[in-house]
Amino acid sequence: MTRIITIYTQPSCQPCKATKRWWDRRGIRYQEVDITTSPKDAEAIRALGFKEAPVVIVSTGDAETDLMWSGFDPNNLTKYTTTEAA
Template sequence: MKKITVYTTPECGQCNLTMNWLTTRTIPFETVDLSESPDDLAAVRELGYSSAPVVIVSNGDAADRHWFGFRPDFLHRYTVGAAA
């Protein structure tokens, strides 16, 4: 089953846009506040990201998709599109 996680920071406009995009389409997702989770912050940095939001879409296999920023094109492609 697909799992979507949005890694956020306080006062993050692009984080809010990403979460609103998912919410208005009734797509379930989890949020993790990076300011409250040093382990998750370290994991996100290991992926090469230094700004939020970071979105990870996992299908339960080794081919997780991830990106940073508000990307409606990726959100559509990997959550509701044919490549999801």
């Protein structure tokens, strides 16, 4: 199953930096969207109910199995990595 990771970030956001660093250390590729330069994406994230950055969306192509969360969340990061390795 192909997964696409998108991280919606803000430049001075420490949890955003921690999340990116977590993926980088494991060699996991992701797309980054700076919501301060993309009002359309910022509005879409707010419409999903998220109020803090980063917002991580792991898209599987199936809305039933997509993962979404906000903040630096090692549990979700580990869960994704474990499922990806399986």
